[in-house]
Amino acid sequence: MKKQYAASLILLLALVGFAGPDSGVHKVRRYRQTHELTLLTEYMQFLAIPNVAADSANLRQTASFILGMMQKRGIKGQLLPAKTPGVPPAVYGEVRTPGAKRTIVFYAHYDGQPVNAAQWASGLSPFKPQLTSAALTHGGQFIPMMQAGETSGPDWRLYARSSSDDKAGVMAILAGYEALVQSKQRPGVNIKFFFEGEEEKGSPHLSEIVEGNRALLASDLWIICDGPVHQSGQKQVVFGAxxxxxxxxxxxxxxxxxxxxxxxxxxxxxxxxxxxxxxxxxxxxxxxxxxxxxxxxIPLTAKEQQALSRVPNLDAAIQKELSFARADGGGQNLSELINxxxxxxxxxxxxxxxxxxxxxxxxxxxxxxxxxxxxxxxxxxxxxxxxxxxxxxxxxxxxxxxxxxxxxxxxxxxxxxPHTGYNAERTSMDLPLAQEVVVAVQRTSTQPVVQVPTSGGSLPLHVFKKINATTLTVPVANYDNNQHAENENIRLGNLWDGMETMAAIMQLK
Amino acid sequence: MKKQYAASLILLLALVGFAGPDSGVHKVRRYRQTHELTLLTEYMQFLAIPNVAADSANLRQTASFILGMMQKRGIKGQLLPAKTPGVPPAVYGEVRTPGAKRTIVFYAHYDGQPVNAAQWASGLSPFKPQLTSAALTHGGQFIPMMQAGETSGPDWRLYARSSSDDKAGVMAILAGYEALVQSKQRPGVNIKFFFEGEEEKGSPHLSEIVEGNRALLASDLWIICDGPVHQSGQKQVVFGAxxxxxxxxxxxxxxxxxxxxxxxxxxxxxxxxxxxxxxxxxxxxxxxxxxxxxxxxIPLTAKEQQALSRVPNLDAAIQKELSFARADGGGQNLSELINxxxxxxxxxxxxxxxxxxxxxxxxxxxxxxxxxxxxxxxxxxxxxxxxxxxxxxxxxxxxxxxxxxxxxxxxxxxxxxPHTGYNAERTSMDLPLAQEVVVAVQRTSTQPVVQVPTSGGSLPLHVFKKINATTLTVPVANYDNNQHAENENIRLGNLWDGMETMAAIMQLK
Missing domain, CATH: 3.30.70.360 (Alpha-Beta Plaits)
Structure with a gap:
């Protein structure tokens, strides 16, 4: 099959899937629309628990909170501790789907980057989530919590540490599952949930946990829900980091x-x-x-290079938004430089x-x-x-x-x-299951899904390789989320879209 | 008179003056020795008042406290406000000496450098003065306040912001005057006291205050009591800054x-x-x-160059204490580089x-x-x-x-x-009154007084030039006082010696 033809076919299949108002995507969306207040209330409680690496008591409380989120959704959860004492445990859960042939693990991390509260904008505080009518940098105003019967605007922002990176991943996965089941649909694969508590520290004990639970974590694919979607707002499937x-x-x-x-x-x-x-x-x-x-x-393969060439180039617009006159890199574009x-x-x-x-x-x-x-x-x-x-x-x-x-x-x-580091990893773009994920994500969007060989950001993918796992990254956050810095935020439209993305992947057969 | 002969004569005169147990210096010392507890208590209260530029309420309180210190000593004090509103006032006082032919103004400043309390050593706080048995960097231990009848050790340190720079100046001047008068001696000159509240900000309103009080501040000499004595511990008279x-x-x-x-x-x-x-x-x-x-x-004069060549060179010892392998300056010594x-x-x-x-x-x-x-x-x-x-x-x-x-x-x-700055100034080493000050200071010490053409530090001497005033700097603090940084401290021996220095200058005829 010619490559361009393949790309068109994916888009076609997706648009077909997206078309009808009774499609799975729309059912998930309708469920969310009628439950926004409950979901947002839960998410704000989740964000209010401090989750920086130095604060192990609160990290344990964060893990407990996630167990509670699972329990509410009928998912049996458990903590997976590291052998090393004092390490924040991973939170694990499992849903078996009768007749399913494949198993997908959904990964996100619940720890956050360090905070310097003094650097946050007036009225914001890292662990006091605050809603705004739009990004504060674009005229957004503080708004009170939504009322019962009210619907949020897609451009509303929620400011807090980890609102994007990466409690948003935990929330999109669990709320996506909830919406799927509650809208009378069912998953097509066995689902495992795996939420890590040390990603922002470089995942120093993730190997211990993963290798100590090989059988439990057996799977066909890990979906890493972390990082931002493309700057264009288009959804992304990322093959490496x-x-x-x-x-x-x-x-x-x-x-x-x-x-x-x-x-x-x-x-x-x-x-x-x-x-x-x-x-x-x-x-x-x-x-x-x-x-x-x-x-x-190691240079990119021809297929990866071609995918790279199709990534929308928004450099000029982003540069304008970020207000600087000259980019580094001697004329190469952002996508190239990330490689x-x-x-x-x-x-x-x-x-x-x-x-x-x-x-x-x-x-x-x-x-x-x-x-x-x-x-x-x-x-x-x-x-x-x-x-x-x-x-x-x-x-x-x-x-x-x-x-x-x-x-x-x-x-x-x-x-x-001295700090511990880890190497880059890439999953082959030829992998059939990976292309099935692209199709599933495409079903949730009218815009083409961007396929990226390597994310600019980093993920401890090397750890999953140790148990021969295949990984794909499917992010949900808006690109302008200030992750890793002061004034971190999530665009609510991205959180809701992320639920649909995760639910669609859960429906793979 | 040959220069070396002149220097020897000064030392000789001073040693004669210093010799007898009933000399003025010893009377001042005995008074201090029997009043240390009272003096130290007052000084610690003085240091406990925050005095950073941003804190105008506390700067006003500091000025009031100094008025109280003067009142206790029978000196009529007053505040000299700037024309610009909100500026910390100078504190002024005056003592007329019957028959005196000359007038000397004693200057110090009561404001301090900014503080970052988090950077201070454990147990220290910028505005909670703490006594130690020696410098903390040399094995000093925290000690409680001295008891009645007890005498302090000369190497004791008192840690607080401005303990050296420059509340020490205010204290040495006022306590020196007190000791002089209380030990049944009398000043030989008319004395004026002038304590500034904006030196660490670059004295932006000192001109306003000084020029607005020309008649009040008429004098033959200003003694600027600020900065450290020589690293050797020898007393200094500094001709410029x-x-x-x-x-x-x-x-x-x-x-x-x-x-x-x-x-x-x-x-x-x-x-x-x-x-x-x-x-x-x-x-x-x-x-x-x-x-x-x-x-x-503008190059140094021959006389200044000669004075410079006589400044003890302790570079190797200081470098060792500060623990660095190579000084800047391509082989020139510290005294040269300061010029x-x-x-x-x-x-x-x-x-x-x-x-x-x-x-x-x-x-x-x-x-x-x-x-x-x-x-x-x-x-x-x-x-x-x-x-x-x-x-x-x-x-x-x-x-x-x-x-x-x-x-x-x-x-x-x-x-x-933008910041406001000011230029360097130097008083001529040929000025007779300046040499009389050197002799007076020499009387209080068995070690030769170091004469320095220019201090490495800065003082707003240009302002005094506007009212045609002559200035000499006579510092009291130990050189290793951490001034301008965390853990600022004064060696008590330096504070007490400073009282004797100031009293001796007040006895000039």
């Missing part, structure tokens, strides 16, 4: 903070040394200048700035780097390239607080904070 | 924080742009690479680091620079050199939040936060 590793850097200056007048010009300033080090890592087009950084990359390894400065800090700044020579300067990896990169090898580069800039590299002897010996010292 | 101006920089990235995976490699990172900008400002020896930065400097203009990064910040770091491309990156100036530099011209340099690095420079049109047009944008 970049790997990821963080690197923390601390540069040392004088042992105590010094008056910048009495010691300025003489005592070395660690903020300057860090600036010089970071500046040496990229050129003015944003290309990484670390030796060998772009080596090891390359990256180096990003997540944050940088030395002493204080603005009203808190004092006239001092700081004692240390810190930065956190984020390295994204593509197929072929190894996370440890990628970090080693960065370390070699730092050494070539004249720095002594240690992973401990430097000793006095080291401080006395080395003019420039970097302490590296 | 560097000028100072801060420059705030904000670099802009995408308008909202972005997921570093979905947009990394494409959306420009403002932390990198700031790092590249800062890195371009200095070379690896710390020399400023901004065009013309070292122009305009050059400087550029220091006070602080740097973009998004978050460490446990708070998230995988984002930040929206902005900020830095605060501190430029110190020497005689001949003009602060506005020095800032203009920095701005020209920033433009040459390809940045559009604005003093406002950039508009969308500017963001769309300029790939690199810096917002400059």
């Amino acid at each position: 970049r790997g990821d590793v963080n690197v923390g850097l601390t540069v040392y200056g004088p042992k105590r903070p010094l008056h910048s007048g009495h010691y300025g010009n003489w005592a070395p300033n660690p903020a300057l040394a860090l600036a010089q080090l970071l500046a040496s890592m990229k050129d003015s087009t944003g290309r990484v200048t670390i030796e060998g950084f772009y080596d090891d990359v 390359q390894p990256s180096l990003n400065i997540n944050g940088m800090r030395s002493a204080n700035v603005g009203a808190q700044a004092a006239n001092v020579i700081p004692t240390t300067a810190e930065a956190t780097l984020d390295l994204r990896l593509v197929l072929g990169n190894d996370w440890e090898r990628q970090v080693a390239k960065v370390v070699s580069h730092i050494r070539r800039q004249g720095f002594f590299v240690t992973t401990q607080e430097p000793t006095d002897a080291e401080r006395a010996r080395y003019p420039r010292i970097v302490r590296l904070t | 560097r000028g100072d101006v801060n420059v705030g920089l904000t670099v802009y990235g995408p308008k909202r924080p972005l997921h570093s995976g979905h947009y990394g490699n494409w959306a420009p990172n403002p932390a990198l742009a700031l790092a590249q900008l800062l890195a371009s400002m200095k070379d690896s020896t710390g020399r400023v690479t901004i065009e013309g930065f070292y122009d305009d400097v 050059q203009p400087s550029l220091n990064i006070n602080g740097m910040r973009s998004a978050n680091v460490g446990a708070q770091a998230a995988n984002v491309i930040p929206t902005t990156a900020e830095a605060t620079l501190d430029l110190r100036l020497v005689l001949g530099n003009d602060w506005e011209r020095q800032v203009a050199k920095v701005v020209s340099h920033i433009r040459r690095q390809g940045f559009f420079v604005t003093t406002q939040e950039p508009t969308d049109a500017e963001r769309a047009r300029y790939p690199r944008i810096v917002r400059l936060t």
